[in-house]
Amino acid sequence: MEAQAIYTLWLRDIKWFVRDRVRVLVTFVQPFMWLGLIGFGMSGMFPGGKTNFAGMRIDFLDFMGTGILGMTLLFSGTFAGIAVLWDKQFGFMKEILVSPVSRLSVMIGKVLGGATVAILQGLLILCAAAAMGVTLPEPTRIPLTIGFMIVIAVAFVSVGLAFASRLSDPQAFPLVMNFFIMPLFFLSGALFTLDTAPGWLQALAYFNPMTYGIDGLRFAILGGSLFPVWLDFGALLAFAVVAVLLGGYLFRKMTI
Amino acid sequence: MTENLTRKFNELVAVDHVNLEIKRGELFGLLGPNGAGKTTLINMLCTILPPTEGSAKIWGHDVVKEPDDVRRSIGVVFQDPTLDDRLTGRENLDFHARMYGMPKEVRRQRADELLELVGLERQGDDLVRTYSGGMRRRLEIARGLMHHPKVLFLDEPTLGLDPQTRRAIWDYIQKLNRKEDITILLTTHYMEEADYLCDRVGIIDGGKIIALDRPSKLKARLKGDIVTLEVPNPERLVGTLRESELVNRIEVVNGFLHVGVRDGESAIPKLVRLLERKGEKVQSVGLRRPTLEDVFISYTGRRIREEGEAGAKERMRLRMRARRR
Numbered sequence: 253m254e255a256q257a258i259y260t261l262w263l264r265d266i267k268w269f270v271r272d273r274v275r276v277l278v279t280f281v282q283p284f285m286w287l288g289l290i291g292f293g294m295s296g297m298f299p300g301g302k303t304n305f306a307g308m309r310i311d312f313l314d315f316m317g318t319g320i321l322g323m324t325l326l327f328s329g330t331f332a333g334i335a336v337l338w339d340k341q342f343g344f345m346k347e348i349l350v351s352p353v354s355r356l357s358v359m360i361g362k363v364l365g366g367a368t369v370a371i372l373q374g375l376l377i378l379c380a381a382a383a384m385g386v387t388l389p390e391p392t393r394i395p396l397t398i399g400f401m402i403v404i405a406v407a408f409v410s411v412g413l414a415f416a417s418r419l420s421d422p423q424a425f426p427l428v429m430n431f432f433i434m435p436l437f438f439l440s441g442a443l444f445t446l447d448t449a450p451g452w453l454q455a456l457a458y459f460n461p462m463t464y465g466i467d468g469l470r471f472a473i474l475g476g477s478l479f480p481v482w483l484d485f486g487a488l489l490a491f492a493v494v495a496v497l498l499g500g501y502l503f504r505k506m507t508i
Numbered sequence: 509m510t511e512n513l514t515r516k517f518n519e520l521v522a523v524d525h526v527n528l529e530i531k532r533g534e535l536f537g538l539l540g541p542n543g544a545g546k547t548t549l550i551n552m553l554c555t556i557l558p559p560t561e562g563s564a565k566i567w568g569h570d571v572v573k574e575p576d577d578v579r580r581s582i583g584v585v586f587q588d589p590t591l592d593d594r595l596t597g598r599e600n601l602d603f604h605a606r607m608y609g610m611p612k613e614v615r616r617q618r619a620d621e622l623l624e625l626v627g628l629e630r631q632g633d634d635l636v637r638t639y640s641g642g643m644r645r646r647l648e649i650a651r652g653l654m655h656h657p658k659v660l661f662l663d664e665p666t667l668g669l670d671p672q673t674r675r676a677i678w679d680y681i682q683k684l685n686r687k688e689d690i691t692i693l694l695t696t697h698y699m700e701e702a703d704y705l706c707d708r709v710g711i712i713d714g715g716k717i718i719a720l721d722r723p724s725k726l727k728a729r730l731k732g733d734i735v736t737l738e739v740p741n742p743e744r745l746v747g748t749l750r751e752s753e754l755v756n757r758i759e760v761v762n763g764f765l766h767v768g769v770r771d772g773e774s775a776i777p778k779l780v781r782l783l784e785r786k787g788e789k790v791q792s793v794g795l796r797r798p799t800l801e802d803v804f805i806s807y808t809g810r811r812i813r814e815e816g817e818a819g820a821k822e823r824m825r826l827r828m829r830a831r832r833r
Contacts, residue, residue, distance in 0.1 A: 352577075
């Protein structure tokens with residue numbers, strides 16, 4: 253019965269995503285803006301459009317493509333929290349909470365739903381990026397790529413749910429994005445290589461879980477990384493566990 | 509069903525040591541003005557708000573200790589809408605049924621049955637966004653019934669609906685109570701609603717139950733009829749009239765004298781003669797049987813809805829709600 257409830261909550265998130273054509277369209281348009289406008293624009297600043305990364309010379313667009321993939325997972329993962337706030341606002345959360353389904357299952361259903369949507373968006377972005385000539389992972393590296401995508405998505409959906417259980421107003425959510433999520437994105441090395449960044453910035457980046465997510469994605473897709481891949485995966489997984497536990501705890505205590 | 513149930517919000521006591529017992533199969537009404545504590549009481553009974561003090565049992569299950577058993581045996585229709593308007597009517601029902609672990613065949617059959625009961629069989633596959641207020645309300649009632657609850661809570665089921673839709677919803681509620689043999693607890697601040705629908709009515713004000721009985725008995729307690737008199741100076745006459753043995757009770761409501769008498773028809777000429785002897789001018793006279801509103805006034809000295817102010821507040825509230833969508 254709990255499994256059916258989890259599936260039901262998941263299914264609802266998927267239905268929302270599939271029916272929301274605007275969101276699917278935006279998913280496609282965003283990478284074109286980032287890669288197409290900013291990426292092409294910035295690659296002109298590098299000789300031959302190539303940059304040094306982890307001892308390799310790679311196309312700047314490839315470098316940035318993985319960053320944008322990470323960004324999508326980070327943003328759309330955290331944004332799953334806003335759906336919970338809308339549910340609170342429009343009352344649907346009450347319908348969920350008076351059902352005999354445990355809070356834990358509700359949380360699991362929301363995490364799986366949010367993560368699935370974030371991963372779907374990530375895959376859409378990979379396709380869109382490939383259309384612009386960005387390298388896709390080798391077939392043998394696809395499982396590792398997906399693995400990193402899953403852990404990033406689950407971790408940040410949980411972060412989003414943690415915020416959502418403490419907030420009540422959907423309008424407060426963009427604030428969360430600006431104050432907590434944007435810094436994580438900028439400090440993650442998604443847009444520039446951390447090994448050439450100033451020391452203080454590198455030091456900050458070490459504390460950013462997203463750094464390891466982006467680095468891991470680069471290892472999986474481009475074949476090179478700043479940290480060993482086990483460290484990337486381990487650090488990210490540890491963060492995901494903490495995020496899920498914290499999200500679960502706050503979600504249990506949520507009142508509406 | 510409840511024992512000394514209390515809920516405080518900081519200093520505010522929203523529900524104050526309420527003791528209620530509702531019988532199986534009963535259609536019970538909680539009647540009270542806005543802010544009387546009706547919704548808070550319902551929220552505690554359906555386990556989404558923990559009580560500060562006291563306890564409550566539903567179908568033998570404690571709301572604090574056995575919330576899952578309670579949730580399985582109740583259906584709730586909240587005051588504010590709780591539908592997912594991006595899903596269709598049928599999908600909303602299906603979501604609900606899945607959350608209660610109903611198998612597919614039963615879900616489909618039950619949804620058909622209930623959509624027909626609430627007259628939505630043709631709109632079941634439309635998105636809820638396209639529904640009118642009354643349709644949404646009916647769908648919510650249907651949803652609350654999907655899992656065959658033993659007790660159904662209806663929090664202000666007809667708030668903000670037009671009279672025709674209200675009438676239709678009353679009919680559904682009565683049909684349910686009889687056909688599906690469900691115990692129903694509804695809250696309302698419309699006295700006609702409580703009067704028309706409910707087997708018993710509890711009048712709640714300031715978090716306390718101040719009267720509880722069958723509507724007919726509550727009204728009978730007022731002993732007789734109510735004569736309304738329009739006079740230039742009602743306050744001045746209260747004392748004089750109270751001394752008359754004709755008069756059971758007397759109040760001034762909105763500038764009118766409300767006089768409770770045993771037998772209205774024969775009391776009117778006597779009252780008018782009495783006032784004229786005192787040199788008072790009677791401008792108009794009315795006679796009516798007591799309503800639950802009069803019962804409420806007799807206990808609290810106030811009307812349930814102060815016409816101007818509360819009416820405006822409610823319209824405001826509805827407007828705010830509409831704007832939030």
